Amino acid sequence: MTTAIPADDSVMTRLLVDYSGFVKAVKWHESDGQWRETWRAPRSKCDSYGWCGPYSTCEPTDVNKFECSCLPGFEPRNPSDWMLRNGSTGCVRKRLESSSVCRSGEGFLKVEIVFLPDTSAAVWLDMDMSHADCERECKRNCSCSAYARVDIPDKGTGCLTWYGELVDAVRYNMSDRYDLYVRVDALELAENARKSNEYLEKEIPAILIPTVSSALLVISIVAYFWRKRRGNKGTRVKNELQRSSSDQDLAFFKLSTISAATNKFSADNKLGQGGFGSVYKILEVMGSARCH
Incomplete structure (x- = not known):
């Protein structure tokens, strides 16, 4: 048209x-x-109300990826439709027994970076309510399917709870977003904990191995230069000792020996005058009078 x-x-x-x-x-x-x-x-498919049906999120950031995904604890109502990228029928709880999320060890899982679902079925409980109190109030009512703490300008942070279907939850990379806590059964909590542990088991080695390798490399470099410096110092000491040993070949004489060899510095034995003093001819007595 x-x-x-x-x-x-x-x-x-x-x-x-x-x-x-x-x-x-x-x-x-x-x-x-x-x-x-x-x-x-709309700017994207996710701008259309309820594009992915109930209990799902719509994420329009990647055009090559199916924009719909189920909330934690839920699965596609019609998997064949989702295979064809049609998520309009939404999701259903994995374990349909209503008792599984009503005083049976259930809890909440966080969905991050989410534009909150339609609030027509939501209720404000109280302003300035803590996160723990907000969760406690939602958990107390078996019909409460999710909760979020929402900041209201000039008023504070309030507790918002949903009852019934969660529709039109959108993941956007924008400032107006909150964390949505979805009610799930005990089995889903355990499965999420197991996946978190597996993730940590994979991530910790991935972080530690490069860190340890880098530390060992630094230690090796420091040790190399330390040994090299120590070796150079040892070489200098060795050379000094060798020079000291070679200096042992120089003759040292007592003053009395020199006096006798020059006939008490007799003028007859004087050969001349230099910058370092007088030069004398010595007698044969010097050959056997070294001072060691």
Whole structure:
């Protein structure tokens, strides 16, 4: 269906409904001879009310992935329809016995980053109620299917509870979002705990192995340079000792020996004068008079 909007004779604009039910406004661009979309509604399939049916969430972020998924503790009502990417029939509780979520060890699982379901079947319990009190009040009533703590500007944080079906819960990456706590039975709680433990068992080694490897690498590098530095120091000490040993070949004499060898520094034995003093001719007595 197409409707022209003659707002301006120089601009051609059409309002149309495409095969998927989206309403679009398109404008004609003379420069390239094409119609270009300027507006559409809804922006995604998840903008259509109840697109994925009850007890489900709709996530429009990945166009290659089926946007519908069941809430924790629920499964597709018609799996064959979901295989064909038709989630309109929604989800049902995995274990249909009503007693399974009524004073039978049931609890709540958190669904993060969710635009809250239709609040027409929701009830405000109290403002400034703590999370624990909000959960306790919902758990006390077997008809309470979920709860959330919602911030109200200038008023505080209130406890919002749902009774009956949860419809039109949407996961959006936007600021107006809350954590929804869905009521599940004891078996679902146990299954979620098991999956969490398996996740930790996989993630902890994945985190520890690179960390330990990095630490060992750093230790190895430090040890290498430490040993190298220690080796260089040992080499210097060894060289000093070797030089000291070689210096043992130098003769050391007592002053009395030198005096006797130069005939008491006699002028007859003086050979000359240098920058370091007088130079004397010595006698043969020097050969056997070393001082060790």
